[in-house]
Amino acid sequence: MWRDTDGWYPDGTRLRVVVLGxxxxxxxxxxxxxxxxxxxxxxxxxxxxx
Numbered sequence: 700m701w702r703d704t705d706g707w708y709p710d711g712t713r714l715r716v717v718v719l720g721x722x723x724x725x726x727x728x729x730x731x732x733x734x735x736x737x738x739x740x741x742x743x744x745x746x747x748x749x
Contacts, residue, residue: 719735
């Protein structure tokens with residue numbers, strides 16, 4: 700699925716994210732696992748300050 704890249708951050712921009720886990724392929728899918736990330740401030744704050 701292609702997305703409009705006009706709103707993306709420029710190359711080299713540092714983003715604060717947390718890793719939520721990994722994706723798992725469904726039955727019959729042969730794709731590698733991908734990271735699941737969150738960048739919403741309330742999620743980062745909740746994980747960083749339990």
